[in-house]
Amino acid sequence: MDTEVLVIGSGLAGLMAADLLSTEKNVTIITKSELGRSNSRLAQGGIAAVTTEDDSWTNHFFDTIRAGVFHNNEELTELLVRQGPKQIQQLVRMGVQFDKNANGQYERGMEGAHSVSRILHSGGDATGMELVNTLICRVKERCTILENHLAIDLLKMDEECYGAHVMNETGEMITITAAYTILATGGAGQLYSVTSNDTSVTGDGIAIAYRAGAVLSDLEFMQFHPTMFASNGSHPFLISEAVRGEGAILLTGDGKRLMEGIHDQLELAPRDVVARTIAQEESEVYLDISMIKRFIERFPTISKLAEQSGVLLHNGKIPVKAGAHFLMGGVATDRYGRTSLPGLFALGEVANTGVHGANRLASNSLLEGVVFANESANWILQSNRKFRMSFKIDMRINVSKNMLSINHLREVMDRQVGICRSSEGLTKAIRQLDWRGRFVEACTKEEIVHYNMLQTSWLMATSALMRTESRGGHFREDYPYQKQSFKQKRLIRRISQDDWVEAQERSGAIFH
Secondary structure, three states: EEEEEEEOOHHHHHHHHHHHHOOOOEEEEEEEOOOOOOHHHHHOEEEEOOOOOOOOHHHHHHHHHHHHHOOOOOHHHHHHHHHHHHHHHHHHHHHOOOEEEOOEEEEEEEOOOOOOOOOOOOOOOHHHHHHHHHHHHHHHHHHHOOOOEEEEEEEOEEEEEEEEEEOOOOOOOEEEEEEEEEOOOOOOOOHHEOOOOOOOOHHHHHHHHHOOOEEEEEEOEEEEEEEEEEEOOOOOOOOOOOHHHHEEEEOOOOEEEEOOOOOOOOOHOOHHHHHHHHHOOOOOOEEOOOOOOOOHHHHHHHHHHHHHHHOOHHOOOOEEEEEEEEEOOEEOOOOOOOOOOEEEEHHHHEEEEOOOOOOOOOHHHHHHHHHHHHHHHHHHHHHOOOOHHHHHOOOEEEEOOOOOHHHHHHHHHHHHHOOOOOOHHHHHHHHHHHHOOOEOOOOOOOHOOOHHHHHHHHHHHHHHOOOOOOOOOOOOOEEEOOOOOOOHHHOOOOOHHHHHHHHHHHHHOOOO
16 A cells, blocks of 8 residues: 555644645555544643733743753744744634633633643643544545554665554554655553553554664653542543642642642642652542532533542542653654654654653643644655655564563553662663563564563663653652753853843743
């Protein structure tokens, strides 16, 4: 099968790129499960963008850099926040409905580490679903869509990418040749036992990019969301940071305010700070929502999930714990989503654009997906790369023999590559997760996904061992301090002095 553009994955970034490209090119979307199954669809909080006069791109920029602990790519972070208003307008033109107040103005929420309320949301807490469903309706009209098709490996010729090996819904191996291949497979949350991620998000894109020789970076930076529903008898689900933005507070089992004395932003401190504090608390931790009026109306999705799990919302408390949420690292890309492998692009959570640094600012993920999908699509539409049809294709797919079980793999990741890490634990994890050795030919999708999980886990543990400091989502008990970087010591010269002073005053950011 031949196509001009092959999009692997159907989250927001992949769907947006497919929609933009399909106006001029033949686009094929493959997804390992049903169309739209992704973390994007589960996103509750909203999308961050500057849309009011009391805010500015410099405020958003500094909030993002500070949350990312000065590990961000500054140039692309500036691009991200400057493009925000334009992308909101584009989404509205596409048909996305953002929530408005009685005066017809967009409602704006507050979330952790933001200095002003700038989060636009839809359906109360169903923003991701609104965006994804809007785009699905559009791509169905113009793109070829292959559901339940798993990308196995990338097709390469002369160190360039020309499509992918794919296993279809019946287990048959096929090839899809493409001039441009876009990885949009999401992150790797399912490598942990407690996660907000969709069950389909198993690190596949990272593993196949690694096997193809693409450069990966920052895989040690996994963000753990502080407020996952905590119950031994129910499936964990996310309780959006927007709930804390509306005033909810964290309490210990004996009723003390957990974040008191920990951070000056209390519950709205950067996610890594709040998650570590919850993880280190010996008693149970609760999210007190009693002060939020009309909670069910504002957060209908969360309310429904809580009630299904037996939570009595009128009591005003929800038990919470931290869980794997977002991978800041991934396949290294430039502004246009181009990877180190010509012909291969990466968008969304599988990519590492550098805009999230060591810790993603809340509600920047949907914005990243939209902004860089636009950048990538614009570059591809101005390019004229041809696909290669006349090269030999090796259809054999091999996996490691006697792989660690998935449950055991998750236990290792929880214990050794979780919120707190050490050299001893990471070294042990690398040894347990080592995928190298004897190989057998894979027969099923399950075997291949299992192998991808093992490889990605090993890569994350190895990356974590290599970073001998604590920064953002990566906390080393044996290296608890952050190394001062050149970025952290200097002013960012692209921004005028006036903008710098204004942003410091508004955000309270402190730069040494």
